[in-house]
Amino acid sequence: MDRARLLSLADRVLRIEASGILALCARLDERFLAAVELLHGCRGRVIVTGMGKSGHIGRKVAATLASTGTPAYFLHPAEGVHGDAGMMAREDVVLALSNSGETDELLAVLPLLKRLAVPLILLTGDPSSTLARQSDVVLDVGVSEEACPMNLAPTSSTTAALAMGDALAMALLDLRGLRPEDYAALHPAGSLGWKALFKVGDLMHVGEAVPVVLETSTMKEAIAEMTAKRLGMTTVVDGQGRLRGVITDGDLRRQQLAGGSLLERACAQCMTGNPKRIGADDLAAKALSVMEAHAITSLVIADEAERPAGVIHLHDILRAKIV
Numbered sequence: 001m002d003r004a005r006l007l008s009l010a011d012r013v014l015r016i017e018a019s020g021i022l023a024l025c026a027r028l029d030e031r032f033l034a035a036v037e038l039l040h041g042c043r044g045r046v047i048v049t050g051m052g053k054s055g056h057i058g059r060k061v062a063a064t065l066a067s068t069g070t071p072a073y074f075l076h077p078a079e080g081v082h083g084d085a086g087m088m089a090r091e092d093v094v095l096a097l098s099n100s101g102e103t104d105e106l107l108a109v110l111p112l113l114k115r116l117a118v119p120l121i122l123l124t125g126d127p128s129s130t131l132a133r134q135s136d137v138v139l140d141v142g143v144s145e146e147a148c149p150m151n152l153a154p155t156s157s158t159t160a161a162l163a164m165g166d167a168l169a170m171a172l173l174d175l176r177g178l179r180p181e182d183y184a185a186l187h188p189a190g191s192l193g194w195k196a197l198f199k200v201g202d203l204m205h206v207g208e209a210v211p212v213v214l215e216t217s218t219m220k221e222a223i224a225e226m227t228a229k230r231l232g233m234t235t236v237v238d239g240q241g242r243l244r245g246v247i248t249d250g251d252l253r254r255q256q257l258a259g260g261s262l263l264e265r266a267c268a269q270c271m272t273g274n275p276k277r278i279g280a281d282d283l284a285a286k287a288l289s290v291m292e293a294h295a296i297t298s299l300v301i302a303d304e305a306e307r308p309a310g311v312i313h314l315h316d317i318l319r320a321k322i323v
Contacts, residue, residue: 200284233247244271247272278301
C-alpha cells in the first residue's frame with residue numbers, strides 16, 4: 001500500500017470538493033432569494049425529489065428542512081410515476097435535484113406538477129437542461145470536475161448540491177426565527193434536544209433549598225448552612241437580603257490556610273464578592289459552560305431586587321444528562 005499516494009489522493013478529493021462549494025458563493029443572487037421566498041411561502045409541504053446519488057442527497061436535504069422548521073419529505077421519483085406522486089397537493093413546493101437536468105423519472109413527474117400548479121425549484125449542474133427550462137427557479141450547483149479520478153462518480157456535484165440545500169435550510173431557519181427550544185422540540189429523544197430544552201430555571205434549587213447567611217453571620221454559622229443545604233456553598237446577603245457574595249468549600253480551605261481562628265470570623269471577611277451569576281431563562285448548557293470556564297461548581301440566580309432566587313450546581317446539570 002502506497003501510503004503517500006493515498007494521502008495525496010484524499011487531499012486532492014477534499015480540495016476539489018471544497019473548491020466546488022466555494023464556487024457556489026458567487027452564484028448567490030436573486031435566484032437563491034426567489035427559491036427561499038417560494039419555500040418560505042409554502043403553505044403545504046416541501047417535496048424533495050431526486051434519483052440515484054441525487055436522491056440520497058435529497059433525503060438529507062428533506063431531513064434538514066424538516067428538523068429546522070420547514071415541513072418536508074422525500075419523494076422517490078420512480079415511485080412517484082407509479083402512484084406516489086398522489087401525495088402532492090396544490091399548496092406544496094417541489095425541490096428537485098438533478099445534476100444533468102435530464103433525469104427521465106423527474107421529467108415523467110412534470111405533467112402532474114403542471115396540472116397542480118406546484119412550483120418547481122431545481123438544483124442542477126446544467127441550467128440549460130430540459131428540467132431547468134420547466135422550472136420556476138433554477139439554482140446552478142454545477143462543478144468544474146468531479147473528485148473521482150475518472151471524473152465519473154458523483155462526488156463534487158453531490159457535495160455542492162448538499163451544501164446548497166443546507167444554505168436554503170439555514171436561510172429558512174433564520175426567517176422562521178427558530179429558537180433553540182424550538183429545535184429541541186423537534187429532537188426530543190436526542191442529546192441535542194436535552195441540551196436545548198433544559199433551562200437553568202428548570203434545574204436550580206429554590207426557596208428553602210437555597211443556602212443563605214448574613215454577611216454579619218459567623219463562619220461557624222456559614223459552615224452549618226453549607227452542611228445543611230449540601231451544595232458545597234452558601235450565598236451571603238446584607239440586611240436587606242441582597243446578594244453580596246458566596247462562600248464555597250474552596251473559600252473555607254483558603255481561609256483556614258491563612259491562619260487564625262476561622263469559626264468566629266464574619267462571613268463578610270471570608271466570602272468571595274461579586275459571585276458568578278446566570279439567569280433562570282438561560283440554557284443549562286450555558287451554565288455548564290460558565291462553570292467550566294471559571295472552574296467552579298455552582299452559580300447563583302438573583303432576582304430583580306438582587307436577592308438570591310436560586311442556585312444551580314454542576315451535579316444538577318449532570319443528573320439532567322446535559323453532557
